[in-house]
Amino acid sequence: MDRHQGMADAGRDEVAGMVLPAWDAFIARAATVDLERPSRLPGWRAQEICVHLGCWDDHTAMADLIASARAGGTGTPPEVDAVNARVIAAHRNASRAEVLAALERNRDATANYLAKEPVELDTAPTVSVVGQIPLLSVVLGQAYELAVHGLDLVSCGAAPPPTEALQSGLAALADVTAGLAASMDITGGVTLATPDGGWGFTAGPEGWWVRRVPAGSFAGPAVEASADLLLEAASGRINPVPAVARRRLRVHDVGGLLTLAPIVQAVPGIPGGPILQLAARTVGGAGGVLGRLFGRG
Template sequence: MSSIEIVSGPWGTASMPAEAQRTRALAAWDAFRELAGRVDPDAPSRLPGWDGRAVITHLASWPDAPLLARLLAEASGRRAPDAAPMHQDDVNARLVLAHRDADREELLAALDDGRARLVAAFDATTRDPSLALARTGSQVGPVPLLTQFGAIAYELAVHALDLAPCGAGEPPPELLDAGVLALADITGALAARHGVRARTGLAVPGGGWGFAAPGAAGTGWEVFPLPPGRPNLPAVEARAAALLLDASAGRRPVPALLARRDLKPHNLAGLLSLAPLLDHVPGLPGGPALRLTAAALGGVGRMTALLPTLTRTRP
């Protein structure tokens, strides 16, 4: 399947009211910052070989990793997007090594700097609305600048869960919800980019989020909230939002989650329409989980909707 250049919206969360996008993104950042303040930086996280310091370091803002500056430069046309996705594991490893001696105060200051830069980036889109939907490079292809801002919440939510063994405590529901929304949004973007017709939900207690891509050349995608209860569309239902995020990021084995019915696919035939997307995102977080799920479901359906996202999250 060839990639399709998307020329008309809607653009998922990027088409939502600007103030709602800003409020959700900053609330997710603030929630992670509060959790990080309780972390023992030297305690091991649930990521093998990474302590709390390493997890926080690669999410914070440092002069040697100006992510938001790069995205704004691309949106304004001052920098061309990279021809190929960066090898994020290598980037993360270099960043963690460079700041391996950072103390708690330095880590929290770097998170505060990241928030200030995110505020400045949103302010830039307010001053120049053309930046909001300008294409920027991501690991799943060109997406609007505001899509990138929203996707940060996915990484914050997954890594907040990673920090639990370091004393962070449970992430608040609003952070997990923002992470699920980001997962639905970028999956919708990916479906639209490759001309896949899909209407799929990520259901969690209390609701969740869905996305719809019409499958027509050059059109965008929608995201929408799901009502509480059994989803009435092709969906993956999780017993908890944390389980859905963990499965999508490869933190928990999907076959075991399916066997315990912590994850329940609904309408497998509908979910199967998303299968071709795996061919376009090799090596991204979530891909291994999808392939394991496909094997677990065998000839019945072979697919769930836990798709990889644009994220810098360590596999």
């Protein structure tokens, strides 16, 4: 039996329908804000958020990922904080028009890949910031970053990301986490549940599967909250503990969720790491009661 590879099994049309609207939503909101306004990220204005998501002459992330996939996924994972610092230093003073054009170029590079590159590349491993995963999963992973940074732009005066952009971000989070679990021979699964529905995944010896989950329809290990809160907890934007204490975030079947905790040790910066750490501390706290994946992204 062929090994299952999550959202890559669904195909590029499905992924295109998620990641390209996520780009459009982010760019539309970036176009409305004053790029000089400080964001909630210390030392970053809206300018820095947008600059590091752009495609520049000296920073062509999509082309680099394609080249890695063509080469069989060889190479060293980039150090995300160092890459961000280099790109921001080079383009910190770019004009508003240049920044928005760089965002459009990255969106177009993604669209061109999905429209023109051989479909065989979709399941080819490529080197990403979290290790080797299928190229199409990395492409979808943009939706997670765009959703989280779309939430960051709210602190600069932008409208919140639309519901579907947040859901696409959760799908990307589920896909990458499941792929890493499968690569570590972990058998398990989790649902990321929201009032609008959510995404679940299962990993096992034959690969991993990702599925959309209707609202109120989940069983077993799950993390339940609004989509924005799940993304903010997963990205480390907020501490999930107070959200649990206030019952804004609920963890179901902590023991099942804990099976995924070794991923955090293997990939400390994984998106979703704070939630997995929360599960570990829940089990490890006194009497089993609550004791307590990309830098800035």
